[in-house]
Amino acid sequence: MDRHTLLLFAGIGSLLLLASIVGFVLKWRTGVGPNPVIDNLNARIKAWWLMVAVIGFAFLLGQTAVILLFYGVSFYALREFITLVPTRSSDYPALVAAFYFVLPMQYLLIAIDWYGMFSIFVPVYVFLLLPILASLGGDSARFLERTSKVQWGLMLAVFCISFVPALLTLDIPGFEGRHLLLIAYLVVVVQLSDVLQYVCGKLFGKRKIAPNLSPSKTVEGFVGGIALASLAGASLWWITPFNPWQAGLVALLINLLGFFGGLVMSAIKRDRGVKDWGHMIEGHGGMLDRLDSVCFAAPIFFHVVRYWWVP
Amino acid sequence: MLATLVAYSVIAGARAITGLRSLWLGTTPRSKQRIYFANHTSHGDFVLLWASLPAALRKRTRPVAGADYWTKGTLRRFVIGEVFKGVLIDRQHSASDHNPLEPMLKALEAGDSLILFPEGTRNLDDEVKLLPFKSGIFHLAKACPQVELVPVWIDNLKRVMPKGRVLPLPLLCTVSFGAPLVAKEDESKEAFLARAVEALLELAPEEEA
Structure with missing residues (x-):
């Protein structure tokens, strides 16, 4: 890691240390009993340490590790999104495509630095592919609603998040x-x-x-x-x-x-x-x-x- | 040996794919003899319920499964017989003179807990939450009043493995355990089954299909 990266992580580390101390003092002052706000605050701070450690580790390993990290992040995000928005059994082909084709493909396109494709893959090609797959099932119930759920899930969880590692492809003099x-x-x-x-x-x-x-x-x-x-x-x-x-x-x-x-x-x-x-x-x-x-x-x-x- | 290995890989796989979350809402995982009765939408249902139990309870908890499906082929027979120690029942009532509850009663007498799907078959309808219950659970409750009847709602597994599909979708599943049910002294079959259905539906999240 270069000097600036180390400095940045040192800064984040100090911030978290400060937050942890504040959290500890707050907890100590309110006593042993549970306090939902402060307990949640301390849980959040603890989770921050872990998240920073994971990102720091990926940075240490380099660009490929960062792309893989966000691939994982997108996977978990897409999974949460699709879990929460109900789909029907006839959406199965569209969902298989979402998890096993669109998600890996988007990150592959970023890894091989194909800007012309990764910037339009989901909003153009996948946007059209999904309703085609949904229609093959022959189920017209709530068609527009169902199709947009999968489209939204992919746009947010895969397309939008993938633009974080996509920053690696920019050639800035x-x-x-x-x-x-x-x-x-x-x-x-x-x-x-x-x-x-x-x-x-x-x-x-x-x-x-x-x-x-x-x-x-x-x-x-x-x-x-x-x-x-x-x-x-x-x-x-x-x-x-x-x-x-x-x-x-x-x-x-x-x-x-x-x-x-x-x-x-x-x-x-x-x-x-x-x-x-x-x-x-x-x-x-x-x-x-x-x-x-x-x-x-x-x-x-x-x-x-x-x-x-x-x- | 092989069976234990398969059991652990099945549990690990089920957990990885579904991010399994087990919520003990109405009871705790205790080593009491129980009949866990759950909604049935997928062949993976009992695996997920089984994986939700602590290892010690799992050893004494056996899924009740239809013999017609599970005795077809060596692999299925191995999985249900050796890995899950399933209790196979005759759903077709081929021999009209024998009591179809017999294998379950035997298992309960031996002190085992059961995993039971009172709908009797998989519910494949997107619009219906629960099919009408078969009466077996009522007769079991009457015959073994000391056994706790724990309602268990398995959520989302239908979307993970829709019928006839091979590749599972990695969606999140939740298994919710409700408060145990006890059959009352003079309760009619209909009243008891209605109560059991209600207890199970109470655990289901409210949403449209």
Whole structure:
């Protein structure tokens, strides 16, 4: 790892250490009994250590490991999405294609750096393939609804998330060999925004911003979290090809997208009558609960960087 | 030896594919003699229920399976006989004079717990949650009042392995254990079966197919 990567991980490590100490003190002050908010906070912090360790390990192993890591992330996300949205037995061919063809193919296209294909594979080819497969079953019940469920699942869990490792394919002059830092920048800023929105909301939250979709989101959390995370994004300019004010603007853009991503995903969860997508990450819920903001931020971040920084 | 190896690989495989989550909602995994009765949508149902049990309970818990299906071919016979120690019953009632509950009663007398699918066959209809129960479970409850009847809802396995498909879909499955049911002194067959159906449906998540 180069100096900047080490510095970044050291920074994240110190932040988590601070968070762990705060969590420990809070727990100690409230006594032995269970306290749902603080226990959940500590579970979240513990899960963060693990997630950072997994990402750090993948970074250590290099680009292929990072692509494989996000392949796994997409798999778990798609699994959670399809589990939660009911399909019928006649959707079997479409679902087989989703898990065993589209998912590996999208990541293969990224691994071989075929931009012209991976950027349109799901929204064009798969978009058309899925309803064809669904129609072969001869079942017309709720056809449009069923088809869009699988299309949405693939767009969010596979296509959008795959744009995180797709950042490795960008040829940015003067940024050779440092692509992993661009991934780190995206993930760190967007996740930090989630965390800071949560913290600001818990500390100062009064007015609910979308009571029908996500009762935990507040105006104070939104403004404070996005502002602080965008400042943090600006101060991380040294790991990006951006200058400080560009880094701040890009951070603001992906933080806003991340916020709305969370809102959209909450709407889907609400409609399905659940609070979390799954249970695999203790304290956080499922893979998609942790990645809802990244889903929406990643493709736009990729295209913004590609448009302005790749000649 | 081979049977144990196969059992462990089947459990590991089932867990990996379905991300199996077992929820003990109405009871705890205790070494009490029980009849676990569950909804039936897939041949994998009893595997998933079986995998949800702690190893010690698993040894004494035997799935009840239709002889007509499970005695066809060496592999099926090996799996149901050696790996799962299944209790095979005659669903066709080919010999009209004998009691079809006999093998189950024998297993219960020996102290084993059972996994039972009171619908009698797989429910393949997307629109219906549960088929009407066969009366066997009522007669078992009457004959062995000391045995706990635990309702178990197996969710989503139908989507993992739809009928006649070979490749499983890696969707998440949940196995929910409800509160044990006891047959009342003078309860009619119909009333008991209705109560059993209700107890099972209570564990099912509410959603449209």
